[in-house]
Every structure is written in structure tokens, then in C-alpha cells.
Amino acid sequence: MTRAELLLQVLIFSLGFFYALVYYVRVTEPVDLQAVSDQLFAYLTSMLTAAFAIGIINLTRIHWGNVKGRRPAWKYSLVLLVCMYGMAVASMIASPFAVDPQNVVIPASLVSLVDPIWEFLYYKVLVSVNATIFSLLAFFIASAAYRAFKARSLESSILLVAGLLVVIGQAPIADLIWPGFSSIRDWIMAYPNTAGQRGIIIGAALGILAFSVRRMIRYPWGR
Amino acid sequence: MMSRLIKGSEPRIIYLLLGLVITVPVLSHAVLPVPVTKTTRDVYDFIERLPADSLVVLSFDYSTSTVPELHPQAIVVTQHLFTRPLKVLFLAQWTDGPALTDAVLDSIDKGDKRYGVDYATLGYIPNTATLIGMTTDIRQFFPVDTMATPTDTLSVIKQYPAAKETSLVLTFAAGEPGLSAYLQYWQARLNIPVAVGSTAISAPGFMPFYNSGQIVGILISMRAAAEYETLINQIGISGATPAMMAQSMSHILIVIMVVFGNVAYLARRRQSKEAAK
Numbered sequence: 001m002t003r004a005e006l007l008l009q010v011l012i013f014s015l016g017f018f019y020a021l022v023y024y025v026r027v028t029e030p031v032d033l034q035a036v037s038d039q040l041f042a043y044l045t046s047m048l049t050a051a052f053a054i055g056i057i058n059l060t061r062i063h064w065g066n067v068k069g070r071r072p073a074w075k076y077s078l079v080l081l082v083c084m085y086g087m088a089v090a091s092m093i094a095s096p097f098a099v100d101p102q103n104v105v106i107p108a109s110l111v112s113l114v115d116p117i118w119e120f121l122y123y124k125v126l127v128s129v130n131a132t133i134f135s136l137l138a139f140f141i142a143s144a145a146y147r148a149f150k151a152r153s154l155e156s157s158i159l160l161v162a163g164l165l166v167v168i169g170q171a172p173i174a175d176l177i178w179p180g181f182s183s184i185r186d187w188i189m190a191y192p193n194t195a196g197q198r199g200i201i202i203g204a205a206l207g208i209l210a211f212s213v214r215r216m217i218r219y220p221w222g223r
Numbered sequence: 224m225m226s227r228l229i230k231g232s233e234p235r236i237i238y239l240l241l242g243l244v245i246t247v248p249v250l251s252h253a254v255l256p257v258p259v260t261k262t263t264r265d266v267y268d269f270i271e272r273l274p275a276d277s278l279v280v281l282s283f284d285y286s287t288s289t290v291p292e293l294h295p296q297a298i299v300v301t302q303h304l305f306t307r308p309l310k311v312l313f314l315a316q317w318t319d320g321p322a323l324t325d326a327v328l329d330s331i332d333k334g335d336k337r338y339g340v341d342y343a344t345l346g347y348i349p350n351t352a353t354l355i356g357m358t359t360d361i362r363q364f365f366p367v368d369t370m371a372t373p374t375d376t377l378s379v380i381k382q383y384p385a386a387k388e389t390s391l392v393l394t395f396a397a398g399e400p401g402l403s404a405y406l407q408y409w410q411a412r413l414n415i416p417v418a419v420g421s422t423a424i425s426a427p428g429f430m431p432f433y434n435s436g437q438i439v440g441i442l443i444s445m446r447a448a449a450e451y452e453t454l455i456n457q458i459g460i461s462g463a464t465p466a467m468m469a470q471s472m473s474h475i476l477i478v479i480m481v482v483f484g485n486v487a488y489l490a491r492r493r494q495s496k497e498a499a500k
Contacts, residue, residue, distance in 0.1 A: 041355060042353075043352075044351075044352050045349050048349060049349070097318075097321065101370050122322055127290055130286065130287035130288040130290070131287060131290045133288065134289060138473065139238050141477075143238065145477055145480070146234075146481060147484070149484065149485075160481070164478050164481060164482075167477060167478055168474060168478055170423065170444070170474060171470060171474035171475060172256070172257045172449070173472070173474075174471070176255070179258075182258065182260070194430045197428055197430060201431060
């Protein structure tokens with residue numbers, strides 16, 4: 001292990017141990033460790049902002065390279081760059097994310113010109129396109145359910161029946177057909193589902209804990 | 224075509240049928256009575272029981288893709304809060320949140336509520352640090368609101384300088400960051416009641432927290448918005464109730480298709496067994 005790796009390892013271990021300690025033990029004297037933890041968390045803001053900037057620089061380098069070199073599908077790269085910078089500039093001038101909402105630097109006339117453009121791009125284009133793509137899932141789910149949801153074994157049959165009862169129970173019309181559908185759906189959600197979800201949550205938490213401890217003490221992989 | 228449908232290799236018929244059962248009810252404006260589920264009623268009752276002047280935080284933790292499911296919930300809950308003598312702060316853990324907050328505020332009847340006095344939009348929370356920090360001092364982490372007004376000039380912030388005094392936080396959560404941050408840092412540390420508006424697909428994952436009492440209620444998908452419209456007696460305000468007939472018909476179609484697919488599958492299996500004999 002080089003000196004740099006050792007330093008990094010000590011840092012990872014110290015921070016991991018510190019956050020675990022602060023979460024479970026309240027220490028207020030001589031130093032309020034909770035306040036220190038909150039302050040350290042606050043430094044994350046600047047780190048994340050830097051990560052955003054790196055992401056934008058990276059995207060620009062890759063896609064500008066595609067456009068410049070007329071690589072395959074370079075037109076899509078051009079669309080991406082125009083959309084990204086166009087929306088960013090419009091958002092910075094007029095939107096809830098505007099950099100100068102009081103119009104101290106940017107003239108009000110420019111804001112009133114860009115504002116309807118931003119509103120159109122956001123509410124009429126972005127919202128509609130994203131919502132449409134998400135809603136198309138209904139068609140794929142219907143098709144996939146028809147093809148894959150088969151009673152091939154006892155387990156899959158139980159899953160099939162439970163799934164169908166929840167799907168029916170979630171439709172308001174089910175209560176008009178038979179009020180019992182809602183009760184069955186509520187029971188499935190409250191008991192078998194909760195039991196399964198708790199198992200998944202606790203299992204995942206233990207997995208994360210084990211991974212974190214291994215990372216902190218640099219336990220060799222593969223053992 | 225029919226044999227390919229039975230074998231499951233012809234999805235176009237399913238797409239066509241699903242398209243029809245969605246479009247026809249939407250165009251016919253048929254309205255179904257929507258029974259109110261317990262998870263939705265719990266959210267409504269909790270808000271109804273809040274004392275006057277209590278602080279409620281609404282967190283818009285979804286993006287434009289989940290607008291069809293979560294935006295109607297945000298509209299009806301905000302409308303409900305604005306009919307009660309409560310103070311409301313709007314936050315967002317997702318970058319789209321502030322714009323969607325504005326869209327909600329533009330689509331409701333604000334009555335006599337005044338910006339800065341009864342409600343304020345604080346905007347985007349970049350990370351958990353802000354979420355934790357604002358529980359002790361909102362002004363330090365949000366020096367200005369989304370309109371660049373200094374937050375220390377807003378009377379709602381003067382009244383509630385720290386978010387630890389929140390009586391309810393409701394997150395409209397499409398994923399992460401969403402509910403878990405509020406559960407870990409607001410509910411577990413400060414005992415602030417939390418409710419969640421979720422997509423249908425996320426709701427099963429939230430049920431353990433609801434059953435353990437860590438969440439006061441769950442609004443599940445667009446149906447919860449329709450139920451909430453019934454509770455606040457403003458049918459159609461979010462567009463959810465008119466959509467319920469289409470949702471019901473599509474669910475029934477999926478159930479019929481799955482049953483049909485299984486009958487065909489079992490018949491084919493029997494045929495091949497008999498042929499093997």
C-alpha cells in the first residue's frame with residue numbers, strides 16, 4: 001500500500017467511524033459532534049456543485065467531439081448540446097432557477113422575452129414528452145403481463161393471483177363490482193407485502209453495513 | 224393474427240385494445256364514484272386535525288415524467304392546505320420541483336392566502352446537508368426564496384425560523400431523494416410527522432413504514448388524488464376523478480388479458496402433454 005493509499009484509507013475509516021458514532025451517540029461536550037457532522041455535510045454542497053460542472057464539461061467534450069468529427073449519429077449530439085445549453089440559458093434568464101430574479105443585471109425586457117419561451121419549453125415540451133414516455137409504460141406492462149404472467153408453478157400461480165387481485169382492487173370500479181376486492185388488496189398490501197418488503201429492507205441494510213465495514217477496514221475482496 | 228395473439232407474439236392487438244379502453248372513457252367524460260382508502264383518509268384527517276397556524280412542509284420530489292401520477296396529488300393537497308389556517312413551505316429535493324411547485328400554485332384557488340405570510344417557496348434542496356441544517360435555521364440554508372426575496376423578511380420564516388417546528392412534512396416522492404431523507408433526519412431525529420405521496424409502483428415499498436406508524440398516511444397514485452378530490456369536495460380540480468374510468472377499464476383489460484393468456488397457456492400445455500403420450 002502506498003502512502004497516498006494509506007492516507008485515503010485512514011480518511012475513509014475515520015469519516016465512516018465518525019458518522020456512525022454521531023448517528024448513534026450524542027456527544028455535546030467538549031465539542032458538539034452533531035454540529036460538526038452537519039457542517040461537514042454542508043461541504044457536500046460545494047462538492048456536488050463541482051460534480052455537476054464536471055458532468056457538463058464531460059458531456060460537452062464528448063458530444064462536441066462527435067459533432068466536430070462528424071462521427072456516426074453526430075446530429076443527435078448536436079441536438080443534445082443545443083437543448084442542454086438552450087434550456088440552461090433560458091432557465092438562467094427566466095424561470096424559478098433564474099440567476100437574477102430581481103432584474104438587477106439582466107434587463108426586464110430580456111426576461112419578458114425569454115420567459116414565455118422557457119415556459120413553453122418546460123411545461124409544453126419537457127413535461128409533455130416525459131409524461132408521454134412514462135405513460136407508454138402502460139402499454140409495455142400490459143403486453144409483458146400478458147406474455148410473462150403465466151401459472152407455470154405453484155409459486156408463480158400464487159404471485160399471479162395476488163398480482164391480479166391487487167390490480168383489480170386498485171381500480172375504483174372494483175368496488176362497484178364487489179366491495180371485497182378492496183379488502184383483499186388492503187390485506188395483501190398490509191401483511192404479505194409488508195413482510196416481504198421488511199425482509200428486503202433489512203437484508204439490504206445488512207448488506208450495506210457489511211460492505212461499509214469491509215471498505216472501512218480494507219478487507220481484501222474475494223475472501 | 225389470433226393465433227399469434229394467443230402465443231403472445233402479437234402485442235399490437237393489446238396496444239390497440241388498451242388504447243381504446245383509455246381513450247373512449249377519457250373522451251366520454253364518464254365519472255366513477257371513488258371510494259376513499261384508509262391510507263388517503265389518514266393524510267386528510269391528519270391535516271384536518273392540525274391546530275391553526277401549524278407549519279406544513281410540502282416537498283416536491285418528482286420530475287416531469289411522473290407528473291401524471293403525482294401532480295394531481297400535489298394540487299389537491301395544496302388546495303386542502305390553502306383552505307385551512309395553516310402555514311405552508313414548499314421545498315424540492317428534485318431540480319424540477321420548483322417549476323412544478325409554481326405550476327401547482329398557478330392551478331389552485333389561493334383564497335386569502337398571502338405569499339410570505341401564509342406560504343413561501345424555498346426552492347431546491349441540493350443535498351441532505353441542507354435538509355438537516357434547515358431544521359435548526361432555515362435562513363442560513365435558504366438566505367433567499369425562489370424569487371430572491373431574503374427569507375429573513377418573510378413573516379412565515381420569522382414565525383418559524385427552524386424547520387424542527389414542522390407539524391407535518393409531505394413528500395411527493397417519485398424515488399430517491401425522497402421519503403428516506405425525511406424519515407431518517409426529520410422523523411427519526413426530531414419526531415416530525417411524515418406523509419408521502421407515491422407512485423403506484425413505489426407504494427408497496429412504503430407500506431412497512433406506514434404499518435409501523437413512521438408515516439402518517441400514503442397517497443397512492445392518481446387514484447389517491449381522485450379520492451382526495453372527493454374528501455375536499457372539489458371533484459375534477461386535479462383532473463384525477465375523470466381519469467378513473469380509463470384507469471379502471473385498463474386494469475380490467477389487463478386482468479382479462481392475463482386470464483385469457485393463462486387459459487391459452489394451460490390448453491397448449493395439455494395439448495402438448497397429450498401429443499407426447
